[in-house]
Amino acid sequence: MKIERNRVVAIQYTLKDDAGTVIDSSEGKDPLRYLHGNNNLIPGLEKALEGHEAGKQLQVKVPPEEGYGPRAQEMVQEVPKNLFENEKIEVGMQFQVQGEDGIHILTIAEIRDDVVIVDGNHPLAGANLNFDVTVVSVREASPEEIAHGHVH
Structure with a gap:
C-alpha cells in the first residue's frame, strides 16, 4: 500500500543537521505514526514520503522553507x-x-x-533537516482518525 492522503504511516527516522550531528531519532523507540496529508509532519518530509511503501528507506534533505521556515x-x-x-x-x-x-x-x-x-523562532528555523527514514507500515485510516486529523 502506497503512502497517500489519509493513510496512517509509521516511520523510523534519524534527523541530523548539516554537520551530521543527530538532533532527534526514533531509534530504540516505537515508530512515529502519523496521518499522511494532514499537516502532522513538516511539509518537505511529508512530500518526500508520498507514494512510497513499507520497507522503503530514504535519505531526505529538507530545506528551511519546507521545514521550520527561515529565521525571522x-x-x-x-x-x-x-x-x-x-x-x-x-x-x-x-x-x-x-x-x-x-x-x-x-x-x-x-x-x-x-x-x-x-x-520566537523555532530552534530549527533556518536549518537544513537531513532525515534517514524507513517506512515501517502504511494502512488505511479509520473514519474517526480522518475526522480528527490524527492517529488514534
Whole structure:
C-alpha cells in the first residue's frame, strides 16, 4: 500500500543537521505514526514520503522553507529583565506567551544587565533537516482518525 492522503504511516527516522550531528531519532523507540496529508509532519518530509511503501528507506534533505521556515529576525526581541520578576532565568530556557494569534514558545537567547533577548523562532528555523527514514507500515485510516486529523 502506497503512502497517500489519509493513510496512517509509521516511520523510523534519524534527523541530523548539516554537520551530521543527530538532533532527534526514533531509534530504540516505537515508530512515529502519523496521518499522511494532514499537516502532522513538516511539509518537505511529508512530500518526500508520498507514494512510497513499507520497507522503503530514504535519505531526505529538507530545506528551511519546507521545514521550520527561515529565521525571522523580527522574532528576536529585547524585553525588560524586570518582566521576569524574581524568577531564575538562564540562556536556553523556554516559556510560553499568549499572543493575538495563539500561544508562542520563546527561548531566552541572551541575558544582559537589564534586558533579556528572547527568540520566537523555532530552534530549527533556518536549518537544513537531513532525515534517514524507513517506512515501517502504511494502512488505511479509520473514519474517526480522518475526522480528527490524527492517529488514534
